[in-house]
Amino acid sequence: MEFLLELVVSVLIVLGGFFALVGSVGMVKLPDLLTRLHAPTKATTLGVGGALAASMVFFAGFEGDLSIHEVLITAFLFLTAPISAHFIAKAHLHEHAELRDGLPPTGRAQGWSTFDSLPDPDDEDDGDDARAAHH
Amino acid sequence: MITHALNFGFFALSLAVLLNLWRLLRGPSLMDRVLAVDTMVINIIALIILFGIQQRTTIFFEAALLFAMFGFISTVAYCRFVLRGDVIE
Numbered sequence: 135m136e137f138l139l140e141l142v143v144s145v146l147i148v149l150g151g152f153f154a155l156v157g158s159v160g161m162v163k164l165p166d167l168l169t170r171l172h173a174p175t176k177a178t179t180l181g182v183g184g185a186l187a188a189s190m191v192f193f194a195g196f197e198g199d200l201s202i203h204e205v206l207i208t209a210f211l212f213l214t215a216p217i218s219a220h221f222i223a224k225a226h227l228h229e230h231a232e233l234r235d236g237l238p239p240t241g242r243a244q245g246w247s248t249f250d251s252l253p254d255p256d257d258e259d260d261g262d263d264a265r266a267a268h269h
Numbered sequence: 270m271i272t273h274a275l276n277f278g279f280f281a282l283s284l285a286v287l288l289n290l291w292r293l294l295r296g297p298s299l300m301d302r303v304l305a306v307d308t309m310v311i312n313i314i315a316l317i318i319l320f321g322i323q324q325r326t327t328i329f330f331e332a333a334l335l336f337a338m339f340g341f342i343s344t345v346a347y348c349r350f351v352l353r354g355d356v357i358e
Contacts, residue, residue, distance in 0.1 A: 140270045145274075148274050149280060151278035151280070152278075154312055157285070161308060167304070170301065171304060174307065174311070182311050182312075182314055185315040189321060203331075204330070210348055214337070218341055218344040221344065221352075222300050222348055225351040225352050230298075237305055252327065
């Protein structure tokens, strides 16, 4: 039983370290920011999740106190990682206006919210005009 | 066995922080640096957790939670500053 617990904790720690490393290597190797954003937000979050799960199993199994702190930290990180990635991508698009030509059409009257303002409710053609001007 | 796993974890996470520092130094754009700081904060949270396991104490959880909150808030503040020119309007 002791051995099994140790094995679980060790595997979780090694997995966590490995995925955190993969995320950071991806951030160094990938070519531009929008691809670079993928590595830290997915792999690194999984890595820190592994370390937190290891800590939870360790303190529940060896010290005998099941703590909820790890769940709090994990939930917080898993909730905030996509939000910060979304913000970073939006700020990047805001800084590089030439990237709007690579975006797919929205399929609606209004364009992408980062580049085009909301359509005027009084004037239905406003968004179409903005899209036509941009193509 | 946990000792060896912890050593591997410390090595991997320290290497990850070094790679983040390299990206922070090289940039090239402003948002690359913000992303590097954000990732570095997450890696340091994992380091703190592993240190807590090594020391067999739960006292570092509050530090890790504070790091998580401040990392998120600083990332959002940077991005809002770039997007809107102001952090709180």
